[in-house]
Amino acid sequence: MLRLYGIPTSGNCYKVELLLKQLGIPYEGISVNSRQGENRLPEYLAKNPFGQIPALELESGVVLAESAAILVYLAEDTPMYGQTKLERAEILKWLFFEQTRIARYIATTRFWVRAGQAEANASLIEQNLKLGTDALRIMNTHLEGKTFFVGERYTIADVALFTYTHVAEQGGFDLKPFPSIQAWCQRVQETDQFFPLPGA
Amino acid sequence: MLRLYGIPTSGNCYKVELLLKQLGIPYEGISVNSRQGENRLPEYLAKNPFGQIPALELESGVVLAESAAILVYLAEDTPMYGQTKLERAEILKWLFFEQTRIARYIATTRFWVRAGQAEANASLIEQNLKLGTDALRIMNTHLEGKTFFVGERYTIADVALFTYTHVAEQGGFDLKPFPSIQAWCQRVQETDQFFPLPGA
Numbered sequence: 001m002l003r004l005y006g007i008p009t010s011g012n013c014y015k016v017e018l019l020l021k022q023l024g025i026p027y028e029g030i031s032v033n034s035r036q037g038e039n040r041l042p043e044y045l046a047k048n049p050f051g052q053i054p055a056l057e058l059e060s061g062v063v064l065a066e067s068a069a070i071l072v073y074l075a076e077d078t079p080m081y082g083q084t085k086l087e088r089a090e091i092l093k094w095l096f097f098e099q100t101r102i103a104r105y106i107a108t109t110r111f112w113v114r115a116g117q118a119e120a121n122a123s124l125i126e127q128n129l130k131l132g133t134d135a136l137r138i139m140n141t142h143l144e145g146k147t148f149f150v151g152e153r154y155t156i157a158d159v160a161l162f163t164y165t166h167v168a169e170q171g172g173f174d175l176k177p178f179p180s181i182q183a184w185c186q187r188v189q190e191t192d193q194f195f196p197l198p199g200a
Numbered sequence: 201m202l203r204l205y206g207i208p209t210s211g212n213c214y215k216v217e218l219l220l221k222q223l224g225i226p227y228e229g230i231s232v233n234s235r236q237g238e239n240r241l242p243e244y245l246a247k248n249p250f251g252q253i254p255a256l257e258l259e260s261g262v263v264l265a266e267s268a269a270i271l272v273y274l275a276e277d278t279p280m281y282g283q284t285k286l287e288r289a290e291i292l293k294w295l296f297f298e299q300t301r302i303a304r305y306i307a308t309t310r311f312w313v314r315a316g317q318a319e320a321n322a323s324l325i326e327q328n329l330k331l332g333t334d335a336l337r338i339m340n341t342h343l344e345g346k347t348f349f350v351g352e353r354y355t356i357a358d359v360a361l362f363t364y365t366h367v368a369e370q371g372g373f374d375l376k377p378f379p380s381i382q383a384w385c386q387r388v389q390e391t392d393q394f395f396p397l398p399g400a
Contacts, residue, residue: 049338050297062286069292076285085276086262092269092292097250099300138249 002027005044006053009199010034011107011163012067013054019074019159022193027056068095071156080155090150094157097135098164105132107164110171129172136168136178143180147187154191162188167200202227205244206253209399210234211307211363212267213254219274219359222393227256268295271356280355290350294357297335298364305332307364310371329372336368336378343380347387354391362388367400 004020004027006013020027032038034053047063048055056064056073064070072095075081082088105128112121139161142149149157166185169175175182188194204220204227206213220227232238234253247263248255256264256273264270272295275281282288305328312321339361342349349357366385369375375382388394 049341050293058286064289064293066293066296068296069289072292073285073289076288085273086258088276089264089269089273092272093250093264093266096266096268096296096299099296100304104300104304141249 001059003030003057004028005030005032005047005055005057007031007033007035009197010053011167011197012052012103014197015067015159015163016054016056016070016074018163018195019071019080019156021195022159022191023074023078023080024193025074068099068160071095071160075156079153080159082150082155087151091155091157094149095160097138098157098160101131101135102161102164104128105135106168106171106173109173110164110167113171125172132168132171132173136165136173136175136181139165140178140180143184146180148184154188158184158188163197167197170200201259203230203257204228205230205232205247205255205257207231207233207235209397210253211367211397212252212303214397215267215359215363216254216256216270216274218363218395219271219280219356221395222359222391223274223278223280224393225274268299268360271295271360275356279353280359282350282355287351291355291357294349295360297338298357298360301331301335302361302364304328305335306368306371306373309373310364310367313371325372332368332371332373336365336373336375336381339365340378340380343384346380346384348384354388358384358388363397367397370400 002025004013004016008014008017008029017029032044032053038044039051039053045051047057048065050065052065054067054070056070058064064073072081082091109125109128109132112118112125118125146152148154149161162185165181202225204213204216208214208217208229232244232253238244239251239253245251247257248265250265252265254267254270256270258264264273272281282291309325309328309332312318312325318325346352348354349361362385365381
């Protein structure tokens with residue numbers, strides 16, 4: 001059975017758990033609590049030298065890292081990944097956008113705000129609010145007249161982008177100016193086997 | 201013919217140009233000078249709403265964005281991408297690592313240093329030097345006993361990681377503690393049709 005290392009409240013872990021559940025793939029969750037530094041312990045680094053959660057251990061013992069790469073691995077032979085070369089490029093484009101903008105500007109800011117570290121990071125948060133809002137604007141414009149990000153169906157681009165976007169307001173971002181994002185978040189939450197991000 | 205928007209001195213553009221040359225794919229380069237803000241002009245944003253370079257326009261008129269997604273698109277049917285599901289996951293893992301660590305910590309720092317903006321960004325540079333060096337250590341350990349990053353052959357993981365790594369010292373990083381990285385950089389520079397990063 002697949003083994004997923006991480007904690008359920010981590011957005012990057014949640015993306016993988018949500019996909020596993022929605023694809024009906026059984027797995028065993030193994031707690032690696034990054035908030036207690038367990039991701040820096042030698043026994044975990046031996047499995048995943050990147051030192052991040054999540055990591056996915058295959059039955060062969062091979063350990064995959066980077067949540068977005070894991071999403072592609074799991075979805076590759078399903079309609080949740082691209083069916084054509086162009087669809088795959090579009091989905092990958094959004095996965096890179098998510099990691100370099102949404103995770104970087106929105107997830108980080110939400111983490112600081114919830115951990116009581118907003119004051120200590122005030123100048124970075126100011127910049128993140130601007131750059132994160134720019135990213136939300138790009139998403140909102142893209143979604144106008146569409147149901148999902150790529151190919152008019154629910155894919156791993158939606159799984160990845162939904163996670164930190166739907167809780168952006170917990171980081172001080174305003175979703176009211178972005179009705180297409182709000183409607184899309186609602187559609188994601190109505191997909192089969194959806195479950196909410198724990199602790200959000 | 202494919203059209204590549206960007207400037208040759210941008211590392212993210214160079215990755216795509218290097219791959220195009222090495223795969224023997226003809227293309228037309230169209231200058232979009234991000235240092236003069238041309239990536240924010242309405243006519244460019246109409247092509248690439250992400251507002252970044254590079255972007256690749258296909259003969260159909262479709263425009264691809266995000267350099268790493270473009271690399272996958274171009275290499276998908278060649279030995280420079282993964283031949284198995286596991287190889288593809290490994291290559292994607294390194295592509296995400298490159299964008300979230302090497303491009304973020306090393307490329308940004310090199311840019312500031314070369315643009316005379318090191319003092320204005322001193323505290324972020326201090327953090328970037330630490331986190332970028334952590335990333336180099338992960339790469340160096342991975343490369344021990346290997347010729348290239350994935351599958352013992354030259355792939356787009358190498359193209360992406362090479363670009364900002366081989367000029368890391370221009371940003372104040374020290375490559376001397378990382379002999380496996382240095383030997384790998386040499387091997388990349390010996391691949392067929394390699395050409396150096398302009399202006400580096």
